[in-house]
Amino acid sequence: MYARVIQVPLKPDTLEKATAYFRDSVGPALKTLDGFKNSRFLTNSSKNTCLMVTLWESEEARQNAETNGFLQNVLIEMKDYFAGPPTIDYYEVAVQVV
Numbered sequence: 001m002y003a004r005v006i007q008v009p010l011k012p013d014t015l016e017k018a019t020a021y022f023r024d025s026v027g028p029a030l031k032t033l034d035g036f037k038n039s040r041f042l043t044n045s046s047k048n049t050c051l052m053v054t055l056w057e058s059e060e061a062r063q064n065a066e067t068n069g070f071l072q073n074v075l076i077e078m079k080d081y082f083a084g085p086p087t088i089d090y091y092e093v094a095v096q097v098v
Contacts, residue, residue: 001092002057002061002091007049007050007086007089008082008083010083015050019041022041033065034064035056036057037056039055041053059092
């Protein structure tokens with residue numbers, strides 16, 4: 001399994017709106033993508049940052065969500081919440097406990 005982790009500083013007073021957008025728009029859209037496993041939207045209100053974590057069954061599925069414009073569209077739609085550019089990192093999931 002493969003993960004994409006996007007860390008973003010948020011503008012003041014946008015944490016709740018960003019969370020609602022991810023929950024109501026991004027989450028349902030992710031479920032339609034081939035190879036998508038699950039996602040998490042993590043927030044730190046004291047630092048006003050968020051992590052958008054998505055898990056994919058293959059590296060190809062993760063890459064497809066980037067090359068088909070899905071990721072770019074999400075970042076464009078959420079840019080009004082961002083206080084700075086997102087940092088994107090990629091990982092292979094070594095252990096998962098459910």
